[in-house]
Amino acid sequence: MADSGSAAGGRAPTEAPGWADVCARRLSRHFLDRPAAAGRVPDVVAAMGGAHAQVMSAAELSVGLRTEGTTRQDVRDALWEERTLVKTFGPRGTVHLLPAAELPLWTAALSAVPMPASVLDRSARLDGRQTDEVVEAIAAILREGEPLTVDELSEAVIARTGDWAADPVMPAFTGMWPRWRQALHVAAHRGALCFGPNRGRKTTYTSPDRWLPGPADGVPHPTDPERALAELVRRYLRSYGPARPRDFARWLSAPRPWATGLFASLGDELRPVAPEFATPGDDMYELADEPAYPAEPPAPTVRLLPYFDAYLVGSQPRQLIHPGRAAERALSATGQAGTTQAVTVGGEVAGLWHQKRSGRKLALTVELFGRSTRKRRAEVEAQAERVGEILEAVHTLTFGPVEAGKHL
Template structure:
């Protein structure tokens, strides 16, 4: 569904869009702690490549929770699961929604690029890796990635061991490029850490006997959820959020038919964006309000468009990396990026430096202090706040 240059009615006002998104993300008023899994569902998952960032994302949206509560929900109650989510990156997802996410993500075509052709897995090899991973994880003790690698290579042979995948510490074996695919297929999720090492286990331990949802139904539901939390938006925005081909995303939006309602985009460029037709008026009852300190790769900033409105002016230069959101921790005012911040932990203390791009009002300065206190509470640390320049690099 290509963006139209013909004005659509009604027009989505930017303050109204921000207010609705903040409400859907529980960033206007935090939700009760008991609704943690619902909040994570509304986000489309909490990015957890940096676990402390995921804990902050969830904690800022739920009243009174700390990192211990997030970890309890993940490792003890198992209402959350850590696995490979949108974009093939590590996320926390509601455990009860594993059928939805595995049904949808396994059906998303690759956006292109990646490894040289000679290093890639073909379809048959990918299937073999997924089956080997699933078989290797039918053990009582969740293995580390090195232990899992040994088990997979033992099952598949030398071709799986070829060191052709660039990693953080050298070249990884060929099979590792299908690690996130195994997660998307429901063969793998993360297990409890073993010291500083991550482990992997079977998702059946979180949701015994689960079966991935029908792909078409799952993809349609994920698209609707994206629009409910990040809309109004277009297929290109959805494709970027999911790391999917644009044409494929346009076809998916087109398949939703009358389930979508076109509106004129808030950027005023004449483009058309879409919201769910079964929703009420797109304008919330109140204007957006509030200041937040959002962590790396927070769902709100990663999924929200248009970028020029979410990251206006200097915010685009300071808080985006070639258009990619999330590589910098940001201060938002009324749903718009208005500064950056940094944290450095030392024992029981966490030093927070916050830099606003403009002058904050006394009320907003008070909110910065409140947010710093809340960050400390979530991280179970004593915060020390400094207002001043942030000159640290981006998290890539």
């Protein structure tokens, strides 16, 4: 991962960092101040803590903005040809790209995260035994053959487990899904399932054991749940720190008390910090081996971040990253970040942007909050050009209001 380093004249780790210091470190760790060298796609995805991929073009853009010369095709090649990335259900049970070599770490950690209470009626839920049975069936089915569509997998799971798995109890976009589908992301978290290549417009699922190459980096990753969870805390704080246990809990969609206990279990590996912007008594933590903050934060960088970019989703406090109008325009009603495509300046949301694609043409609209300078517009134009390169399109840029709704 990128490291800010301990430059001469840097601010001592024990001194209270300011907001600009924290933003500078996070931007560096995310390769958003200076992109990583070409060919480091898995390293970049690791530093992000995974790239949100519910909207695949957004994941391609997130990775491309952080890596020199990378296009969407490079990300696709890493995923489907080189298989150095894997598409699976990651933090919060949402679709992510993760480094393939680190999948054992992620499955060990995510399988041990307490699941939030189901919103389904008790009569519609899977119990623990049924969940285990479905996961075991999925693992066996996918190890046996080629990638399957969800309908093909559904038929096979029901045949192995029984008619109860077919009960249409889960509300879906159209109609109802069968009961077993509640365990789909659980199967991924336990290492039984990942995404395979699309078959036409249809998603497929496959077994990581069949799909992914064996470890090639020579680095053992912890598969013990306790060790894996501790490593996940370290990685989160390296990329998003300083942070509170509840920030980590929100990132994983996990209970706050559990996260507080997990932080405490790391003992002297973590140190409490009191940034200038922190609320008194609201403890924030960083890794005890963090170097000094840079004496002079780098000049503000302009970035056009896509939907659910990892930097926006994982960073806290929300109200500082989304100052003024940004909170109203870029956050959901529940305070969720990433539901819009955001223009950031120095790590803070300073506008919105929208894209509309037609073949090879990409029309970009950018709305900047407040007064914009000629220099700021030139920086946006440079970013728009990079977005076009990543998405392999001929772009046009218009400055004006963005009317697109939030992606929920």
